[in-house]
Amino acid sequence: MLENLLSRSSFIFHFAWFKSIVPFLFWIDYIVSYLKKILQKIQPKESRYPKFFQSSTPQSLTLHYIKPSQLLVDWFTHGVDKEISILLTEQRSLYEKIIVQWVILLLKSPKKPERTTIDGYLGVIGYEWCYFYKEQDIDGWDEEDFADLYEDILEYKAVERGNTDIQYPAKLLQRLHKVAEKYFDFPSVTIKQAKTQIKVRSEWVSPQAYYATLNQIKISIDSIERDMLMSLFILAYRTGMRKKELLGLKINDIEGLNLGEPSAVLRPNSYRKLKTEISKRRVPIFALLTPTELRFFNRYVRSRRGQGEQTYIFSLSTDSQPLPSHVPLQLFKKIMEDVTNKEVGFAFHGFRHTAITNLALVLNARSQLATALTGYSENHIGTLKRGVLGVDAEGPDKWYALSGIMGHLSIKRSFEYYHHAATLMGTFELADADIRLPASIFTNITGIENKRIKENNIIAQGDSIALRDVAKLLFKDSTQRYYKNSIKHPIFTANIFESAEVKLFDSFSSDELLTRYGIKQITTLLKAVQNDYTIKEAASKATIMLADAEVLGRVPNL
Secondary structure (H helix, E strand, C coil), X not given: CHHHHCCHHHHHHCHHHHHHHCCHHHHHCHHHHHHHHHHCCCCCHHHHCCCCEECCCCCCCCCEEXXXXXXXXXXXXXXXXXXHHHHHHCCCCHHHHHHHHHHHHHHCCCCCCCHHXXXXXXXXXXXXXXXXXXXXXXXXXXXXXXHHHHHHHHHHHHHCCCCCCCHHHHHHHHHHHHHHHHHHCCCCCCCHHHCCCCCCCXXXXXXXXXXXXXXXXXXHCCHHHHHHHHHXXXXXXXXXXXXXXXXXXXXXXXXXXXXXCCEEECCCCCCCCCCCHHHCCEECHHHHCCHHHHHHHHHHHHHHHHHCCCCECCCCCCCCCCCCCCHHHHHHHHHHHHHHCCCCCCCCCHHHHHHHHHHHHHHHCCHHHHHHHHCCCHHHHHHHHHHHHCCCCCCCCHHHHHHHHHCCCCHHHHHHHHCCCHHHHHHHHHHHCCCEEEHHHXXXXXXXXXXXHHHCCCCCEXXXXXXXXXXXXXXXXXXXXXXXXXXXXXXXXXXXXXXXXXXXXCCCCCCCHHHCCCHHHHHHHHHHHHCCCCHHHHHHHHCCCHHHHHHHHHCCCC
């Protein structure tokens, strides 16, 4: 009976019954199972390709002609198998049409792959392709969105399916995406796992560039949207949440706000689809943000509460939907161009790389290095560790905690593709180690003669030289040999002081009353007053200072 149900006509007729008894994963992979069923039909390879036949007509009339067989008509019209090609004309999801198109191209390929080979390709990557693409709204996706999805697919295969050779499915995934590029206008994407040598894209945003971004938003963006955009970049930089995860946040996703210790609970909604259980997680915002960032974010979210629990946190004042997905990256690039006076090549996903690298530094590196590269104070690092790791802040589970916060199935992915400070951490530890070399060996390795050692006031102890004593000389000799002056940019080298950070996040610095608050805060205040709240209650609900609320509440027709 199951065999009959898998036929197309019976499948439609028994729709409700079939859906009720077949497991969910098999149900969403129906298109793959159907294609595999057709491919498994016995069909000689020779019958799949049109042939040229010698004419039986006398040579005086013509030498050769193409025999007008039905196979030839099917070849150009349907791509050999009508049962497969007809799927392209039906009302189907885009991801299903892409996989059907791929199978048709393989069947028509001059290399003539066996049908069993094509069937095998579908078994390797087809099910995951359908599962991860199902219900995804890819409208407006760019290269990094697709690359992130493919990383999730390959990690799922490695961890959940136990595939040890990821390169093979990665190559098939790359070929499948190429079909989507050619026939369905997908952006070009390079899947790094498909390469023999994996080249990880390393991106890191310095604290100085981060604060310059926030400051530029503060001085150049209209006050109505300013707090929203600043909060977006704060979470992107500190938490490493993916773009879709950020833009899909709703008010009811933020828990612990009343206690002043908010966490973001990531779960599927109409905007974002989370395909793995580890993606459904809790992100401890209260620990990852600095105290001033946390106060700013708490105040902003409270100001949006009056719009309803289902309100998207990062939406424009004139729209109920999240920001368009291309806006954050375009805004960041424009800001960096304004600040540095040069074009910046950067992906928004780089904020995720930055957050993972910074968290790895905080959890594993010495505090001097961590504070210098992350913008966290030494006091806050202790708070962060307790918030992320609990009471056993120096326990062995640091990497598992980091991977869990980032929604990775394995610690390998976090370390191999996102942690870009491992070499620096190792170098920092080596620099503090008491390593000595005989003077003659030191000269042979570095080319630095004994005369230069003495000129730099480096004192040899016996016949050996301590590497920590010559570190400055080695650094100068290796990095500044060809430059009269070292190249610096104030945006990326300036120190950050706590007073400057406080001023940056002070939303009440404006002298004009109506520019101190976002339009949503004012709307919340006025609606509360209309609903017979006291002015004090309305001010608290809208997070507006009581004195200002009393003035705004008296303004006619505001």
